[in-house]
Amino acid sequence: MGKKNPRRSLTPEFTAKIxxxxxxxxxxxxxxxxxxDLTETTVRDWVKQAEPMRANATA
Known part of the structure; x- marks a missing residue:
């Protein structure tokens, strides 16, 4: 059986950069x-979650 990748702890700064x-x-x-080395679904979720913050920043 192959090695399982450990779960990464990602910082808010890293997700904002992505x-x-x-x-x-x-x-x-x-x-x-x-x-x-991320899943496309995860990145799409981050972009969606960031949209309300972006709208508030421009208001």
Whole structure:
């Protein structure tokens, strides 16, 4: 049986960096996820969660 990858503890700063890279538009969400060894679903969830914060920041 193969080794199981330990669960990573990701900081808010790291997730914000990933969201920002997705918003730039020069790489797809899937490409950003692959670059950081993350699932596309996780990255999409982070981007969705960040939307309300972005709307509040511009209001």
């Amino acid at each position: 969201v920002e890279r997705c918003r730039r538009g020069d790489r797809s969400v899937g490409q950003v996820a692959k670059d950081f």
